[in-house]
Amino acid sequence: MRRHLSPEEAAEQRRRARARREAASRQVPEGRPAPAPRQTPDPSGQPRHAAGPAAGQNPPNPNRTYGRFDPGPGRGAAYGAGAAGAAGAAAGSPAGVPRETPRGAPAGSGGSAGPRYQPTQQPERFDDGYHSERPRRASRHAPPQNPVVQRPQRGRRPAPRPAARTAPRRKRRFGFFRILALLLVVILTAGVLTTLWADSKLQHVDALSDYPGKPGGTPGTVTLVVGTDSRAGLTEEEQAQLATGSEQDAGGDRTDTMMLVYKPADGGKPMIISIPRDLLVDIPEYGEYKINAAYSLGGPKMLVQTLETETGIRIDHYAEIGFGGFAGIVDAVGGIEMCLDEPIDDPDAGINLGAGCQTLAGPQALGFVRTRHGFAQQDLDRVQNQRKFLSALMSEVTKPSTLLNPFRVSRLVSDGAATIRVDEKDHIWDLGMMMWSIRSEPVTATVPFDGMADGAVGSYLVWGDTTNAFFDNLRRGATPPADLYEMPPA
Numbered sequence: 001m002r003r004h005l006s007p008e009e010a011a012e013q014r015r016r017a018r019a020r021r022e023a024a025s026r027q028v029p030e031g032r033p034a035p036a037p038r039q040t041p042d043p044s045g046q047p048r049h050a051a052g053p054a055a056g057q058n059p060p061n062p063n064r065t066y067g068r069f070d071p072g073p074g075r076g077a078a079y080g081a082g083a084a085g086a087a088g089a090a091a092g093s094p095a096g097v098p099r100e101t102p103r104g105a106p107a108g109s110g111g112s113a114g115p116r117y118q119p120t121q122q123p124e125r126f127d128d129g130y131h132s133e134r135p136r137r138a139s140r141h142a143p144p145q146n147p148v149v150q151r152p153q154r155g156r157r158p159a160p161r162p163a164a165r166t167a168p169r170r171k172r173r174f175g176f177f178r179i180l181a182l183l184l185v186v187i188l189t190a191g192v193l194t195t196l197w198a199d200s201k202l203q204h205v206d207a208l209s210d211y212p213g214k215p216g217g218t219p220g221t222v223t224l225v226v227g228t229d230s231r232a233g234l235t236e237e238e239q240a241q242l243a244t245g246s247e248q249d250a251g252g253d254r255t256d257t258m259m260l261v262y263k264p265a266d267g268g269k270p271m272i273i274s275i276p277r278d279l280l281v282d283i284p285e286y287g288e289y290k291i292n293a294a295y296s297l298g299g300p301k302m303l304v305q306t307l308e309t310e311t312g313i314r315i316d317h318y319a320e321i322g323f324g325g326f327a328g329i330v331d332a333v334g335g336i337e338m339c340l341d342e343p344i345d346d347p348d349a350g351i352n353l354g355a356g357c358q359t360l361a362g363p364q365a366l367g368f369v370r371t372r373h374g375f376a377q378q379d380l381d382r383v384q385n386q387r388k389f390l391s392a393l394m395s396e397v398t399k400p401s402t403l404l405n406p407f408r409v410s411r412l413v414s415d416g417a418a419t420i421r422v423d424e425k426d427h428i429w430d431l432g433m434m435m436w437s438i439r440s441e442p443v444t445a446t447v448p449f450d451g452m453a454d455g456a457v458g459s460y461l462v463w464g465d466t467t468n469a470f471f472d473n474l475r476r477g478a479t480p481p482a483d484l485y486e487m488p489p490a
Helices: 007-025 083-090 175-201 236-242 293-311 323-332 362-370 379-397 406-419 428-437 465-475
Strands: 203-205 221-228 255-263 271-274 280-283 287-290 317-321 336-340 344-346 351-353 356-360 420-423 443-446 452-455 458-461
Touching (some): 175 406, 221 293, 236 362, 255 379, 255 428, 271 379, 280 293, 287 293, 293 465, 317 323, 317 428, 323 362, 323 379, 323 406, 336 379, 351 362, 356 362, 362 379, 379 428, 379 443, 406 420, 420 428
Parallel strands (some): 203 420, 221 317, 271 443
Antiparallel strands (some): 255 271, 317 420, 336 356, 344 351
């Protein structure tokens, strides 16, 4: 009857079978010498475990074979356990199959005089001298090696890393504001260049020079605007188109329009004051004449001196324009819209206008400000149309649609500024400030007079106490009361 093995015996048999299989797989081919066993030297110079196990280590098991199996002749005792190893070799055990010491036999018995292999307490790499381990080539598709992260020791806080210096973040610049700034620079530059160009086109004349008895400064700003019947620069065809006639027929230059643009110092509304052409005055060195004769006798300088002497106010700026320049300015801005209460038909002025609102071109506008034969009071009614038209013209010239239009500005400079005469000390910006002040609803007035009379110069308007009271307000820098200039003419 077969006896069952105990668990310990079964484990022992499995261990022996495993040892035999390992020994059989490690047999060295014939003709090749077996390599010598590797021993790790001890720092003391003695074989390991020669003096017994070190403190804290387990003693080696005498019943187990350690290390590699060497099938060389006469070396079985070195890997066996004393007499058990020699007995296994003498009993004719197969080569390479070790015989273990019987259980219970004393370690080291067997009488073998050869050195005993002392195993180490660390695992050793197997090397039979034939199958040497070669470094493997890294695969192309090998996964990337994760970097080793050094963790700080427990109980110690890692030292703070210095903050990396970062470049200062630049503020975002919006393209819209950059383009807007560029446009403003371009507009300002173009405006300055255009202003200088227009100023160079102005014609200068000595009109405001000093003379004995010249009045002192008047509070506010006073500009004398004169419209003459000069045909300078007009061809015969243009004179016929504008119905101006020739200079031989006119008998020299005359001032059909005379206005004072007054800007009070107290910030009140500006005024456009028309001077009637038939007002009797005392012209220096010539005596009593109608006011429009002063220009014919001595030019702009004589006209300014006569007005300053009679009124007691000082004129600060002077501007003069002829027929051709006036029509050119009107055409440069695209015409002026005017609303007429009654139709006007004047062949001498070259116009035939119906009642109602309409846009007047250059030739029509010139005839509108010149006509007087169709009115009951003739020149007194004409100056009202002149003031109305001048205010509308200045409003159109100063509009952004005109100033920001390069084509209109170019025509204004070439057709308008080139035909305007100013004083030697005046510039284009002086005219610009004057036009800007009367662009919207200024106060309009006509110089009052005290009746009409006849004399050596024909029918004229009398300069009287009402006229002096009107200019007394201007000399003080005040706006004249309405009851002075709204009086019906005598």
